Amino acid sequence: MDSALIPEGVKRCPLPLFILGVLAVGAVLLWGVYAMLLCWIKGLNQTNMNDYYGFALWIWADLAVIALGGGAFFTGLLRYLVGKDELKNIINFAVVIGFICYSSALLILAIDIGQPLRGWFIFWHANVHSMLTEVAFCLSCYFAVLTIEFVPLVLEQRQLNKVTFFHHLGHNMHEIMAVFAATGAFLSFFHQGSLGGVAGVLYGRPFAFRESLLVWPSTFFLFTWSAAACGPCFTILVTKITEAITRKKLVGDPAIHTLAKISGWMILTYIMAKTIDTVYWALVTAPEGGFTLGQFYSHNAFYGYWILIAEVIVGGLIPALILISEKGRNNPRMLVLAAVLACVGISINRWVMVLQVMAVPVMPFDTWQLYIPSWQEVATTILPVAYGVLLIAFAHRYLPVFPQEKELNP
C-alpha cells in the first residue's frame, strides 16, 4: 500500500521507521496543540505576555517564519518572471516551505488574538490606515496563492495523477503558474513590507519608529528586502537538512548556487540599506524623539550593543560575503554556515523589532522590562516547527517534490 504511493523510481526508508519518526514529531505537535487549546479556552493569561509586552514571542515567531518563508515568493519570482530556469529543481520545495511558513503564521495569529472568534473583524471593519489590516489582507491572499501553487504538486502524486481530471488540472495549473508567481510577488511585497510598517509607524515608540519614504516607513522596504534576501537561505538550509536526514542529494548544485549567489548579493545590498537606515535613525530620528542611541542598548540585563553587531555583522555582512564569493558558496560547509547565519540574522532583526521595542522604557521614569515566555508560548511556537517537519516528511515521501532525485541518486 505504502509503496504504491511513493513516486516511481525513488527509494524511501522502511514504513515502520517513517511511522516512528512521525510519532516522535507528532508528540511535539500534540504538546503544542494542547498549549494552543489552553490559550483558546483559558485565554492569553496562559502566556507571560503583559501590559508592557502585548507583542511577545508569538509575534516574533510570526514575523520570523514569514521572513524565512520569503524564499517561496522570491524563488517563484526568479523562476517564472526573471527566467532563472535552473531554479525549476528547487521551486517545488520552496513552495512547500513557503506554504508551511505562511500557514504557520496564520495559525500563530489565530492563537495570538484575545478574541479569536472575532478575528474576521479585521476584514469586516477594516481600518485602511492600519498596517495590520494590510498584513491580514495580503497574508491571507498570499496564502491562497501558495495553496494554488501547492495543489499541482499534490495532484502529481502517483495515484492521484492517474485520475485524468487531476492530471489535466495539475498540468494546466502548472502552465499558468507564472500568473500566480507574479501575484504572489506583488502580495508578498506588500505584506512583508506592512509587517515592517507595523513597527515603523509606531511614532510613540522611538526605538521602532522610522521616517517615511513615500507613504511608508523605511522598515517597510527593509522587511521586504530582507525577506527576499534571507528567505532563499532558509530554503537552501532546509534542503540541506533534508538531504542530510535522507542521506541523498535532492537538488543539483546549479540551482543551489544560483540561489545562493542571488541571495548573497541581496543580503549585501540589504545590509547596506539597513546600515544607512540605522545611522539615520540613530543620528536624526531618535534624537528628535529625545533619545540617544545608548539609551536603547544600555542599562539593562540583555539588550546590549552585541545584538546590533550580531544582527548586522554576524548575521548579515559575513553570510553576504561568503555567498557572493564563488569559493565560499562552492564549499558545502561554508554554504550551510552562511545560510544559518543569514537565518539567525533575520530572526534577530525580527526579535529586535518586536521584543526590544517593548522592552525599551519610553517614559523617562519608566524602567526596562524583560520578559520570559511561558511554556505554553514556547510550545505553541514550536508547534509550527513540528507541523513543518511532518509536512516536509510526508511531502518528501509521497510527492514529487524533487524532480532531480532520480537523476542525482541513480
Next chain:
Amino acid sequence: MSNHGKKYGMLIDLDKCTGCGSCMVACMAENNVPFKKDESNKLVSITWMRVYRLTNGKPFPDTEICYLPRPCMQCEGEHGHSPCVSVCPAVATDYDFSTGIVSQIPTRCFGCRYCMAACPYHARYFNWYDPIWPKGMKESLSPHVSPRMRGVVEKCTFCFHRYQQAMEKAYYESREELEENEYQTACTQACPAGAIIFGDLNNPDHTVTRVVGPDDAHGGRPKNPAVFRLLERLGTNPKVYYTSTREWVRRQADNDAARGENAGRH
C-alpha cells in the same frame, strides 16, 4: 459660549497631588474596572488611572517625592490620529472630533493589542483574565459603562458616559452648551486636593484653558514654564497637561535627554 468645537483636556497639579490614590479608586468604581483573583502582579492589572511615584534620586534628607497620576493622554496626532487610533485594524478605537476624546469600543476589539504596542504611556490595558466581581458587587456596577470581557483592550475615556449624560440634560433644558463643571471626570471629582482640573481646552472661559494658556491648548508647547506634557517631543500631542514648580519633576517627565537636560533619566 457657543459655536466652538469642544476639546476636553485635563490639567494635573503635581505640587498638589499627595498620591492618595483616590483618583484610581474613583476611576475603577465609576468605570466598572474589574478585579482579578491575584492583584499582586501589577504587569497584568488594570488601572485606567495609574499613579507613578517619582523621586529626585537624592539621599535622605534631600530626598523629594512626586506622585504623577497618568490617565489616558487622549493624544491628538496628525489628522486626529493618535498613536493607537491609526494602528487599530478594526477601528475599535477612534478619535472623536466633537470632543477630542479617544474612544474604545470593547465589542469591536478582537484583542490584537497593536494599540498597546503603539501607546508610549502604557495607558491601554488588556483583559488577560475574566473579570471577577466580589459577592454582591454585580448589583452595584454602573449601568452607564459596559463591563469588558476577557481578551479585549480597554482604557480611560475621560468618563465619556458622563459627557453624554450632561449633554442629555442640557438638551432637555434646551441648551446646546455645557457649563464648565457640568461634565467632570470621576478622578477630577474625587481628588481631595483639587489637583485635577478638567474642562474644554477650546473654551477660553474654562479654568483649565486659563491655566494652560489658550495658545498652548491648541497643541503648542506650553509657554508657562511650569506647565508641561509627557513625552512632548514624540508628537503625540496629549490633552493631559501637568504643572509643577519643581524643575526635577519637569525634567523627568519630558524626554529631553538629547539636549542633555534630563539628568534624572535612568
